[in-house]
Structures are given as structure tokens and as C-alpha cells.
Amino acid sequence: MSVFLLKLLSLLLIFFSASVHASLLPWLQQAERDQLAQQREWLNLLHYKSLAEPESFVDDDKFFLAANGYVDPAAELQATITAFYQQPVTQCRFVARRQFLLEQLPGIDFPIQACAEYQAWRDKVNAHSVVLVFASSYLNSPSSMYGHTFLRFDPVDVESGSTLLSYALNFGANADVNDNSLLYAYKGLFGGYEGMFAAGSYIEKVKEYSRLESRDLWEYRLNLEGEEIDRLMAHIWELNLINFDYYFFDENCSFRLLELMEVARPSVELTETFPVVAIPIDTVRIAEDNQLIDSVVYRPSRQVLLAEDLSEFSEAQKAMVLRLMADPAYADTEAFLALEPARQRALIDSSYRLLRYDNDKSSRDSKVAANSFQLLKRLTRYDKASPDNTLEERPVDPLDAHDTMLVSPVVGYEEDAPYVDLVWRYTYHDLLDNSPGYPRDTSLNMAQLVLRAKKDESLQLQRFDILEINSLAPRNEFFKPMAWRVNAGWERQWTEAKDQLVPQVNGGLGASYRGPLDGRLFAMVRGRVEYNEGFDNNLDAAPGIGVGYLLQGERANTLIEAEHYEFIQNLSRSTFSVNYQWMLSKDSAIRIGFKRNLFEGEGINETSIGYRAYF
Structure with missing residues (x-):
């Protein structure tokens, strides 16, 4: 040139x-x-x-x-x-x-x-309405213990088609597949992961949550309209492959979705409500409080539907289900063929679905695969029935459950000495709280503080629970979950006639069964590690055992527990307690408690009554 x-x-x-x-x-x-x-x-x-x-x-x-x-x-x-x-x-x-x-x-x-690439993506997603989906809690995953939320985008003709074909948008941590559960929890709590938005088909999310993890899905349709949806989709395009810091409790999936809803409708202020912790169900409540929700659809998990179907069978028919799972040829026996055809089909169908449910998380087994195929073949002998994804009675909407924060003034006596407690819990739900709207038989609490004032004594820290989890799902002939618990924090324990504030970690593993009045009878082998300056060696460990009975009703819950520990230093400790809670309303209750502590041959009784306010 x-x-x-x-x-x-x-x-x-x-x-x-x-x-x-x-x-x-x-x-x-x-x-x-x-x-x-x-x-x-x-x-x-x-x-x-x-x-x-x-x-x-x-x-x-x-x-x-x-x-x-x-x-x-x-x-x-x-x-x-x-x-x-x-x-x-x-x-x-x-x-x-x-x-x-x-x-x-x-x-x-x-x-x-022209932005042809963006327009092609926008046409492919074909979003004409937006649904906020809440997946119920999953205790076996630290990031999902409090539930999870994501968005679904439906086409204009969704009523005449299936929402399973819609697209879903999820925000999650980019976790290393080699990280174990403890490292995953640590990084999630203290900021070791980057978070990113990812889109995929809704049917894959249903498989992940409803089928593999047995989590109910609640679908809240948002009232976003044309320009709002256009603005939302345009911004989602901008966030493609963009990293955020990820934290379980504040900058999590739910917080990120609130930001997206603020982009769609700038007139609402949603994120300011969560300066510290964004619990997923609380973020859904904020959307409801700001009139963003039009309607709700409940999608029960596969386990819930299976349990509902199996509950309709007699004991003899339940035994037939197990026989069919082990040997599909049982469907050709005289005893089975004597049943009505509709009942035959229901039993074979339940056997097939239960067999698939039991083996979804396992490696492929040739015998299971063969039995599944044989059961499926036998189903073709009957008229095809429409799948029933509904329950006779829909559970309480999580939006109608009690609020997650708690404050409770308590008065009581320790032997003859009166005291006043102030209980404050940041989140979330214990076994005696009003259960409708929460997964039954579980408790999950974090940051529970108990301050106690005694006569002629200054205010003292009585207890601080960092984390407390209980899972008491009952076992039966079809489902066999383990009951378990874990607790970590500080609590006062009587040692050498003096109550010491001690840091401790304890846990248990066992089984829970359906008991009288549809209660839960449970027993666990337990272990405890405690640092106590009243011990000769300060740090000590103790194996133990715990048994109990939990009865949850519409207006009242009762929990009876007994536990015993034998420390390595030849110290023993036992506790027997009875607690009863009467619900005054969704967000208020009265709790009455009695506890007897036995240590080193001594016994101390404690009684209490408190008012509980949830907000």
C-alpha cells in the first residue's frame, strides 16, 4: 500500500x-x-x-x-x-x-x-409467562437443606401442552466434583465457589428433584407481562457465562432470582429484605407480598405419589406388590388372577414404579432390569390408564406455613430456683413447631440462642446451637430411610454440681417407625464429643443411645425423649424430657416442657412454659 x-x-x-x-x-x-x-x-x-x-x-x-x-x-x-x-x-x-x-x-x-443470535435464542425459549418453582428441602445436601428455587419459562400455549417441555433457569455453585461433603459445605458457607446461571429443560429438573431426590415442587406463576418478560429475558442473555460469588445463605439461588425479578419489574424492592440470609421459602413470600404471584400448582414427588397409591392396598395386596417385585411371574398365579383386573393393573403398576424408584440411584442390575421389563410387559395386557399425578388431599402450601424466625420468652423452675429465658432462633423449624407446610418428621435449625436470667444472678448464655438437624422419616415394608440427627454448639451441663457452658458436637443414626396415633417411634445409636473444664482431661467422648416418640397433630405436637451417654472417663449422663406445644395460630404457640437431668448419681428437674412468636 x-x-x-x-x-x-x-x-x-x-x-x-x-x-x-x-x-x-x-x-x-x-x-x-x-x-x-x-x-x-x-x-x-x-x-x-x-x-x-x-x-x-x-x-x-x-x-x-x-x-x-x-x-x-x-x-x-x-x-x-x-x-x-x-x-x-x-x-x-x-x-x-x-x-x-x-x-x-x-x-x-x-x-x-439485528442481534440474530439473541433473537434465535429468544424464539427457542419462547417465554410468554414465567413460573417461580420452589423445591422442598433436601437434608442430604448442604446447599438444598432449606429448599431451592428456580425459574421456568412457558410458551403461550402451555395450557394445551406440557410444562415439562418448558425451559428452566437455575443458579448454582460451580462445585468441584472431587470435593467431599465437608469441603463442599465449608466452601459454600465461606465463599469457595463461583456461581453461574444455567438453562435447561424443565423435565430434567423434575427428574433431579422430584424423582431422584423425592422433593415436592411448588410452581408459582408470576404475573409478569410482555415488556417485563422481554426485559427479563434480555438480561438473562447478558448473564450467560458470567460468574458471581456463591454463598449458601445470602448470595444463593433465591437471592439471584429476586434480582432478576427486580430487573423485570423495577418498581418492586425485593433484595433489601435479606441483608444476611436469603431462605428460599422466604424469598417466595417476598414475591407474594409484592403481588407478583398469580397462582400455584403442586407437583408431588414420585415417592409421595407411590406412598399414596400403596396406602390404598390391603395388607395382603401390599405383600403381593413385594412378591411381584421379586418375581413378576406371580402375576400369572391363581391368587393374583382372582383379583379384579383394575386392581391387578394397579398392583403391577405400583410394583414396577417401586422397583424403578428403589434402583434409580444404583448401578444397573441385570435382575432388576429383567424384572422391570417383565412387569412392563404384563402392564400391556390391561387397558392403558391415564397417569394420576394428583393427591386426594393437597398438602399445605409452604407459603401458608409458619414464618422462619422465632423469638420466645420463657419462664421456668430449675428445682426450686426460678428463671427467665429469652430464646431467639434465626431459622427455621423444629419437631414441635407447627408442621403444616414443612416436610414432616424433620427439623432444621441454625443460630438458636438462649439467654437465661436467674434469681440473684446476672444474665448468662444458656445455649447456642450452631446447627441442629433431625430426620425421623418412618420405615415400612416399601421405604427404608435411616433416622439421623446432628447437633453442634454450646450448652450448659451439670458437672461436679456446677453447670458448665461447654462446646459440643453430637449425632445419631437409627430408625423410626409409625407408632400409635400415627406418631413416630424412634431409636438411635448416638455419639458425643464435649469440651468440659469439669472433666479431668477436659475433652471427652461418649457413646450413647436415644429413644423417643413424636406425635404431630393439627393443633398440638408432643415429643418424649430419653437419652443416655457413657463418657470414656467413667462419667454417665442421662436425660428424660417431655415437651408439648399448642398452636394458637400459624405464627404463635405455647410450649410447655419438663426435663430431668441425671448426672453422677444426682438428679435435677426443670419445668418451663413459654410463648413462641414466629416472624
């Missing part, structure tokens, strides 16, 4: 840059005059905590066009306008920002791009 042509090209580039600069300068000035960078809609698009705390939740440089865009929304706005003029293709990376600028700066004349 000649020197003349190079000079000409340079002059053209200079002229073009000056021309572009002259075109965008008025818009930069107008954006500054109108204070667009301080508008809530712009801050939402950048995931800013607030103007008072100018820092974005996004932890990925790819999301920002200005070097300091993560702490300066005005700089990011100026950089966005400039990029849309000088690098028009940038508009297709930040479609929601482009929509914002076109709305807020009418007449802005940057060259509009």
Missing part, C-alpha cells in the same frame, strides 16, 4: 472517530443531566447492592465495559453508550442495557444491530 493511501486511511479514521464522538457527546451529557446512572433500573441491570453501597454483586470482569464499572455505575453507563456507538456489536452482548437506553434517551442514534 502506498504512503498516500496510508495517510488517506488515517485521515478517514480520524474523521470517523471525531464524527462518532460528536454524535455521542450530547447523549453522554443528557445521561449525566438526567442522572440515569442513579435510576433503580440501571442499578438493577448492574446488580448493585445500593447507591449507599456502590459495589456490584457480579464478580466477573466480562460483565463490565468500564475498568471501574463494578463500583461506579455512572462510569459503566458512559462506557456502555460509548461502546454502542464505537463498537455496535456490543449491543448484542448487552441487550437489556440497549433497551434501557432506547427507553430513557428517545432519539439516541447509535447504529442498531
Whole structure:
């Protein structure tokens, strides 16, 4: 190329840059005059905590066009306008920002791009309505102990089709597959993972939650409309492959979805309610409080549906189900063929589904596969029945369950000495709390504090539970879950005639069975590690045993427990307790308790009554 042509090209580039600069300068000035960078809609698009705390939740440089865009929304706005003029293709990376600028700066004349790739994705998802899905708690996964939320996008004709074909959007941690459960929990709590949005088919989420993890799904249809959905989808496109820090309790799946709903409808303020912890069901309640929810659909888990079907059989027919699972040829016996055809089909169908349920998480077994095939073949002998995914009685909507935070004033006597307790629990639900709306037979509590004032004594810390989990799902001939518990924290224990505040960790493993009045009879082998300055060696461990009975009713719950520990230092400790709770309303109750502590041949009785308020 000649020197003349190079000079000409340079002059053209200079002229073009000056021309572009002259075109965008008025818009930069107008954006500054109108204070667009301080508008809530712009801050939402950048995931800013607030103007008072100018820092974005996004932890990925790819999301920002200005070097300091993560702490300066005005700089990011100026950089966005400039990029849309000088690098028009940038508009297709930040479609929601482009929509914002076109709305807020009418007449802005940057060259509009077609963005065919975005439009093809938008047409593929075909989102005409949005559903917020809540998956019930799953105690075996630290990140899902309190439940999980994600979004589903339905096409316009969803009523005439299946929602299983819709798309779902999930936010989760990018966990290392080699991390064990303890490392996973630690990183999730203290920030060792990045989080990212991922889209996929809704049927895969149903398989994961409802089938493999036996979790009920509650589908809350949001009342978002045309422009709101367009804004939401455009912003989701901007978040593709963008990383956030991930924390189980605040910057989690539910918090991220609240941010998306604020983008869709900037007039609502949702995230400010959760400065510390974002419990999934509480985030759904916030959506309801802000009139974002139109309707709800309950999708029971496969285990719930199976249990419902099996409960309709007689004891003799339940035995037939087990016989069919072990030997499908039993369907050809005289005893089985004597049943009504409809009942025959129901028994074979339940046997097939139970066999698949029992082996979904196991490696392929040739005998199981053969039996499944034989049962499926026998089902073809009967008229095809429509699948029934409903229950005779739908459980209580989690939105109608008691609130997750608790405060409780308590008065009581320890022997003849009166005391007053103040109980504060950050979250969530124990075995005696009002159970409708929560998974039955489970408790999950974190950060429970008990302060005690005694006569002529100063205020003292009586107990602080970091974590307390109980799972008492009953065993039967079809389902055989293990009962288990874990607890960690500080509590007062009588040692050498003195109550010591001791750190401890204890746990148990056993079984629970259905008892009288549909209660739960349970027994566990337990273990305890305790640091107690009243011990000769301070640190000691104790094997133990615990038994109990839990009765949960509509208005009252009762828990009777007895436990015994034998410490290595030849110390023994036993406790017997009876607790009763009467529900005054969804969010208030009275709890009465009696406990007898036995230690080193001594016994101390404690009685109490308290008012419990949930909020």
C-alpha cells in the first residue's frame, strides 16, 4: 500500500472517530443531566447492592465495559453508550442495557444491530409467562437443606401442552466434583465457589428433584407481562457465562432470582429484605407480598405419589406388590388372577414404579432390569390408564406455613430456683413447631440462642446451637430411610454440681417407625464429643443411645425423649424430657416442657412454659 493511501486511511479514521464522538457527546451529557446512572433500573441491570453501597454483586470482569464499572455505575453507563456507538456489536452482548437506553434517551442514534443470535435464542425459549418453582428441602445436601428455587419459562400455549417441555433457569455453585461433603459445605458457607446461571429443560429438573431426590415442587406463576418478560429475558442473555460469588445463605439461588425479578419489574424492592440470609421459602413470600404471584400448582414427588397409591392396598395386596417385585411371574398365579383386573393393573403398576424408584440411584442390575421389563410387559395386557399425578388431599402450601424466625420468652423452675429465658432462633423449624407446610418428621435449625436470667444472678448464655438437624422419616415394608440427627454448639451441663457452658458436637443414626396415633417411634445409636473444664482431661467422648416418640397433630405436637451417654472417663449422663406445644395460630404457640437431668448419681428437674412468636 502506498504512503498516500496510508495517510488517506488515517485521515478517514480520524474523521470517523471525531464524527462518532460528536454524535455521542450530547447523549453522554443528557445521561449525566438526567442522572440515569442513579435510576433503580440501571442499578438493577448492574446488580448493585445500593447507591449507599456502590459495589456490584457480579464478580466477573466480562460483565463490565468500564475498568471501574463494578463500583461506579455512572462510569459503566458512559462506557456502555460509548461502546454502542464505537463498537455496535456490543449491543448484542448487552441487550437489556440497549433497551434501557432506547427507553430513557428517545432519539439516541447509535447504529442498531439485528442481534440474530439473541433473537434465535429468544424464539427457542419462547417465554410468554414465567413460573417461580420452589423445591422442598433436601437434608442430604448442604446447599438444598432449606429448599431451592428456580425459574421456568412457558410458551403461550402451555395450557394445551406440557410444562415439562418448558425451559428452566437455575443458579448454582460451580462445585468441584472431587470435593467431599465437608469441603463442599465449608466452601459454600465461606465463599469457595463461583456461581453461574444455567438453562435447561424443565423435565430434567423434575427428574433431579422430584424423582431422584423425592422433593415436592411448588410452581408459582408470576404475573409478569410482555415488556417485563422481554426485559427479563434480555438480561438473562447478558448473564450467560458470567460468574458471581456463591454463598449458601445470602448470595444463593433465591437471592439471584429476586434480582432478576427486580430487573423485570423495577418498581418492586425485593433484595433489601435479606441483608444476611436469603431462605428460599422466604424469598417466595417476598414475591407474594409484592403481588407478583398469580397462582400455584403442586407437583408431588414420585415417592409421595407411590406412598399414596400403596396406602390404598390391603395388607395382603401390599405383600403381593413385594412378591411381584421379586418375581413378576406371580402375576400369572391363581391368587393374583382372582383379583379384579383394575386392581391387578394397579398392583403391577405400583410394583414396577417401586422397583424403578428403589434402583434409580444404583448401578444397573441385570435382575432388576429383567424384572422391570417383565412387569412392563404384563402392564400391556390391561387397558392403558391415564397417569394420576394428583393427591386426594393437597398438602399445605409452604407459603401458608409458619414464618422462619422465632423469638420466645420463657419462664421456668430449675428445682426450686426460678428463671427467665429469652430464646431467639434465626431459622427455621423444629419437631414441635407447627408442621403444616414443612416436610414432616424433620427439623432444621441454625443460630438458636438462649439467654437465661436467674434469681440473684446476672444474665448468662444458656445455649447456642450452631446447627441442629433431625430426620425421623418412618420405615415400612416399601421405604427404608435411616433416622439421623446432628447437633453442634454450646450448652450448659451439670458437672461436679456446677453447670458448665461447654462446646459440643453430637449425632445419631437409627430408625423410626409409625407408632400409635400415627406418631413416630424412634431409636438411635448416638455419639458425643464435649469440651468440659469439669472433666479431668477436659475433652471427652461418649457413646450413647436415644429413644423417643413424636406425635404431630393439627393443633398440638408432643415429643418424649430419653437419652443416655457413657463418657470414656467413667462419667454417665442421662436425660428424660417431655415437651408439648399448642398452636394458637400459624405464627404463635405455647410450649410447655419438663426435663430431668441425671448426672453422677444426682438428679435435677426443670419445668418451663413459654410463648413462641414466629416472624
